[in-house]
Amino acid sequence: MAKTKTAYVCNDCGADYARWLGQCAECKAWNTITEVRLSAPQRSGSSARGQANRSGFAGAIQAQVQTLQDVSLDDLPRFSSSYAEFDRVLGGGIVPGSAILIGGSPGAGKSTLLLQTMCKLAESMKTLYVTGEESLQQVALRAQRLGLPTDQLRMLAETSVETICQLADVEKPRVMVIDSIQVMHLDDVASAPGSVSQVRESAAVLTRYAKQNGVAIFMVGHVTKDGSLAGPKVLEHCIDCSILLEGSADSRFRTLRGHKNRFGPANELGVFAMTGQGLREVTNPSAIFLQRGEEHGSGSVVIVIWEGTRPLLVELQALVDGSQLANPRRVAVGLDTSRLALLLAVLHRHGGLHMSDQDVFVNIVGGVKVLETGADLALLLAIVSSFKEQPLPRDLVVFGEVGLAGEIRPVQNGQARLNEAVKHGFTRAIVPAGNKPQKAIPGMRVTAVKNLQEALDAL
Numbered sequence: 001m002a003k004t005k006t007a008y009v010c011n012d013c014g015a016d017y018a019r020w021l022g023q024c025a026e027c028k029a030w031n032t033i034t035e036v037r038l039s040a041p042q043r044s045g046s047s048a049r050g051q052a053n054r055s056g057f058a059g060a061i062q063a064q065v066q067t068l069q070d071v072s073l074d075d076l077p078r079f080s081s082s083y084a085e086f087d088r089v090l091g092g093g094i095v096p097g098s099a100i101l102i103g104g105s106p107g108a109g110k111s112t113l114l115l116q117t118m119c120k121l122a123e124s125m126k127t128l129y130v131t132g133e134e135s136l137q138q139v140a141l142r143a144q145r146l147g148l149p150t151d152q153l154r155m156l157a158e159t160s161v162e163t164i165c166q167l168a169d170v171e172k173p174r175v176m177v178i179d180s181i182q183v184m185h186l187d188d189v190a191s192a193p194g195s196v197s198q199v200r201e202s203a204a205v206l207t208r209y210a211k212q213n214g215v216a217i218f219m220v221g222h223v224t225k226d227g228s229l230a231g232p233k234v235l236e237h238c239i240d241c242s243i244l245l246e247g248s249a250d251s252r253f254r255t256l257r258g259h260k261n262r263f264g265p266a267n268e269l270g271v272f273a274m275t276g277q278g279l280r281e282v283t284n285p286s287a288i289f290l291q292r293g294e295e296h297g298s299g300s301v302v303i304v305i306w307e308g309t310r311p312l313l314v315e316l317q318a319l320v321d322g323s324q325l326a327n328p329r330r331v332a333v334g335l336d337t338s339r340l341a342l343l344l345a346v347l348h349r350h351g352g353l354h355m356s357d358q359d360v361f362v363n364i365v366g367g368v369k370v371l372e373t374g375a376d377l378a379l380l381l382a383i384v385s386s387f388k389e390q391p392l393p394r395d396l397v398v399f400g401e402v403g404l405a406g407e408i409r410p411v412q413n414g415q416a417r418l419n420e421a422v423k424h425g426f427t428r429a430i431v432p433a434g435n436k437p438q439k440a441i442p443g444m445r446v447t448a449v450k451n452l453q454e455a456l457d458a459l
Helices: 046-055 057-062 084-090 110-121 136-146 161-171 196-213 234-238 285-289 337-351 373-388 414-423 452-458
Strands: 005-010 033-038 099-104 127-131 154-157 175-179 216-221 241-246 253-261 269-275 278-281 300-307 310-322 330-333 358-364 396-398 428-432 445-449
Touching (some): 033 196, 084 241, 084 253, 084 269, 099 110, 099 234, 110 136, 110 175, 110 216, 127 161, 154 161, 161 196, 196 234, 285 310, 300 373, 300 414, 310 373, 310 414, 337 452, 358 373, 373 428, 373 452, 414 428, 445 452
Parallel strands (some): 127 175, 175 216, 330 358, 396 428, 428 445
Antiparallel strands (some): 005 033, 241 253, 253 269, 269 278, 300 310
């Protein structure tokens, strides 16, 4: 075999070095130099052609070119994971031959969710659960505590990717779990498990094995302290689906959000509840996030956000208080802090409310992260409600994007958002003029506004 060489390349500027350095000498960036494996160059001439023929590259000429409409989709039948919320995030179910990366903070429930899923799938198909961080006894104790069926699930404690692929050829599973990708290693990669090279090469080998054998592989990944998936970015490029399981330690709810999906819509959201028997599906998330207290104070409003393919009702809270600091605080939990500062400037310019001497705190109840701009109008109305100490109606829902000129811009799926609000007993709504329904909605009084001043007057 040709001997492989190793180089060290900066991820920011592309400069290469003979050994690892903490700081790049070209762009002065820290901790951006990673190890890269280089294959030996092929020989030219007839020997190179002979080597290509022996390695099988000449057989690629036999491939046929066909039109897109002639591509058959019958060989990719989806099958359910036994959890409707999990299937929603995956785009409708598990696709054979797909490589799925699941990340999350320690204790979020990644291994628990996959163990529950694999135990249920093992009753109808061959499965293989590979654990590298825990012993087989630890996994068995968790399954016993959760009351899961354990008589069909095949287990393996191994960290060598070559050994895993060899045993998988014997077992021939339809679904396989790798827990976790950070502890896997290849024998021909001269670096420690968890390094950039080991993680990238191990994921590439497992992904190629999934494609060639039609096996759906779930890979568990660690996260960094800022909540993003650890490892090289190429790891997210080579896999088919990237999912993040989020949830704080003091909350019993977990949100499963898809960040990339080649077989379905991205940014789909699934909600689970952590119980003594493991993770349980939340079929109606809006009802969970709308458990409001008996006393209704100022600064609270319900918004209708769009998550993936469905609307979701969540409560937004705002607190405005006089600041004792030279620079007032702007704190946003579940929202973008930069977006909050931008909207406060719009409120001052086009709403006539001065907040430069006030601390502003906003929070999304239930730990949900709102990524869309459809919550802009609700955020400003909640801030005004807290500033003036005047509660908003409990049966009011608000959504709409606010522009820098104070205009209220429409959002997608406005009709579906209003229909979801009616199902939960809301009777009033403030929406952009572009989202005004063509026909009256029974039981719902809709107020359409064009700018921020009209929205404030509507209150």
